[in-house]
Amino acid sequence: MSVAKGEVLKVEIEKLVSGGRGIARVDGLAVFVDRVVPGDEVRVKVVRKKKNYAEARIVDLIRPSAFRVKAPCSYSGTCGGCPWQFIAYEKQLSCKREHIMDALEHIGRIKGVQVHPPVASPKQFGYRNKMEFSFSDRRWRPPEELSAGNIREDFALGLHVPGTFDKVLDIDTCLLQPNLGNSILADVRSYVRKSGIPPYGLKSHKGFWRFLMLRHSFHYDTWLVNIVTSREERSWVQPLADTLYEKYQEVVSIVNNVNTRRAAIALGEYEILLAGEPFIKEKIGRFEFTISANSFFQTNTDCARRLYEIVRDYSGLTGREVVLDLYSGTGTIPIFLSSRAKKVIGIEISENAVRDAQKNCQKNQIENCLFICGDIKAGLKHLQDKPDVIVVDPPRAGMPPDVIKLIGGLSPSIIIYVSCNPATMARDLAMLKQNYHVLEIQPVDMFPHTPHIESVARLELTK
Numbered sequence: 001m002s003v004a005k006g007e008v009l010k011v012e013i014e015k016l017v018s019g020g021r022g023i024a025r026v027d028g029l030a031v032f033v034d035r036v037v038p039g040d041e042v043r044v045k046v047v048r049k050k051k052n053y054a055e056a057r058i059v060d061l062i063r064p065s066a067f068r069v070k071a072p073c074s075y076s077g078t079c080g081g082c083p084w085q086f087i088a089y090e091k092q093l094s095c096k097r098e099h100i101m102d103a104l105e106h107i108g109r110i111k112g113v114q115v116h117p118p119v120a121s122p123k124q125f126g127y128r129n130k131m132e133f134s135f136s137d138r139r140w141r142p143p144e145e146l147s148a149g150n151i152r153e154d155f156a157l158g159l160h161v162p163g164t165f166d167k168v169l170d171i172d173t174c175l176l177q178p179n180l181g182n183s184i185l186a187d188v189r190s191y192v193r194k195s196g197i198p199p200y201g202l203k204s205h206k207g208f209w210r211f212l213m214l215r216h217s218f219h220y221d222t223w224l225v226n227i228v229t230s231r232e233e234r235s236w237v238q239p240l241a242d243t244l245y246e247k248y249q250e251v252v253s254i255v256n257n258v259n260t261r262r263a264a265i266a267l268g269e270y271e272i273l274l275a276g277e278p279f280i281k282e283k284i285g286r287f288e289f290t291i292s293a294n295s296f297f298q299t300n301t302d303c304a305r306r307l308y309e310i311v312r313d314y315s316g317l318t319g320r321e322v323v324l325d326l327y328s329g330t331g332t333i334p335i336f337l338s339s340r341a342k343k344v345i346g347i348e349i350s351e352n353a354v355r356d357a358q359k360n361c362q363k364n365q366i367e368n369c370l371f372i373c374g375d376i377k378a379g380l381k382h383l384q385d386k387p388d389v390i391v392v393d394p395p396r397a398g399m400p401p402d403v404i405k406l407i408g409g410l411s412p413s414i415i416i417y418v419s420c421n422p423a424t425m426a427r428d429l430a431m432l433k434q435n436y437h438v439l440e441i442q443p444v445d446m447f448p449h450t451p452h453i454e455s456v457a458r459l460e461l462t463k
């Protein structure tokens with residue numbers, strides 16, 4: 001049977017592929033469908049037909065899968081924040097494990113690796129310690145809003161809808177953050193709307209308000225508020241900061257990042273302290289960490305502890321080893337490993353994160369960690385010790401091939417690869433597999449209700 005664009009088909013969804021889409025097969029042809037659950041029987045309309053696959057949109061759900069659940073959030077179905085809310089949590093976990101195994105087999109061509117069932121997140125909602133809401137001068141209106149006449153279309157504060165870069169869904173409650181975050185979000189929206197100062201437009205590149213970033217410390221139950229604007233105009237942001245600081249005793253830090261560039265990122269060229277301290281403190285296990293607005297910190301605090309414990313257990317340290325931690329952020333992994341190693345050297349590009357890492361060591365009375373600030377490649381050239389264990393935790397893009405070669409050249413007996421992207425992890429492990437055995441992988445579900453998964457891979461030198 002040949003499949004053509006515009007055709008309506010009845011299909012059963014086999015599984016979810018990496019990125020979260022469902023796949024069904026029609027006479028061997030892969031048909032990708034958004035917003036489905038394995039086991040769903042659906043009628044779909046083909047919207048794109050290529051030689052080896054087709055893409056289709058749901059027309060109706062004929063028979064729902066046993067893994068379908070009611071999504072608790074009213075924005076589910078529209079918002080890009082957590083597209084898997086309507087899938088039973090246990091099923092999400094098994095799909096994510098399957099994605100890792102598929103990536104190892106098809107991208108890395110690595111066989112026989114033991115991929116353990118993922119560690120579940122203790123919290124399935126309210127688990128995020130950082131949320132980044134965008135301002136926009138173009139509001140994305142979901143179908144149920146289209147008939148309402150009294151809605152301002154030139155203002156939104158919320159999250160992006162998949163596939164739209166300039167329009168934003170105005171959100172008043174996000175279930176991924178602890179509840180107080182929603183009150184702060186409402187207060188900021190109300191202040192900004194009343195101010196008459198326009199939000200920044202991603203097409204027009206005009207306007208002032210760009211992002212609202214909220215960070216929460218679970219241990220201390222305190223908040224950092226980061227207001228990102230397109231220029232410095234203290235008299236416009238200070239009254240908002242004063243209001244929040246006065247109203248919420250939990251808000252202990254308010255900063256203003258100024259981003260004058262066109263790139264849609266919350267990272268400013270510089271930061272102004274508006275109230276309190278320029279950071280919040282968090283505790284993981286027995287260690288305390290300082291986190292500034294722009295430092296990387298794992299977004300699910302409960303799972304971060306499990307992640308670092310796995311790294312510690314996989315490293316097999318006895319106290320005599322030199323450990324190299326690449327992409328060391330605020331020093332969390334070095335600090336977790338410090339009591340079992342002779343020395344831990346971190347390399348990290350962000351000056352702020354390195355400063356935080358040094359402060360974190362001081363605060364935790366740790367003296368055997370040192371940090372090199374710079375790009376990994378340059379940092380590796382300054383290395384004087386030969387590492388016994390190398391831990392890497394790169395961004396989603398994974399590691400450049402020349403960095404992988406440099407790591408291989410140092411021939412540590414153990415490599416631990418921490419990754420938030422199974423595809424780039426599989427690609428990078430493939431480059432190491434000549435000299436290293438990939439022994440096991442422990443996934444940790446940092447991001448419930450999204451297709452994302454964190455993994456820790458343990459590699460051992462073979463010769």
Ligand SMILES: C[S@@+](CC[C@H](N)C(=O)[O-])C[C@H]1O[C@@H](n2cnc3c(N)ncnc32)[C@H](O)[C@@H]1O
Binds near residue numbers: 298327347349374377
């Ligand atoms: C996934 S985070 C890992 C942080 C840390 N391991 C943790 O768990 O908190 C990646 C880190 O790599 C840093 N980074 C990105 N590119 C880099 C590069 N080329 N050289 C050095 N560090 C880099 C980022 O600033 C970020 O702190």
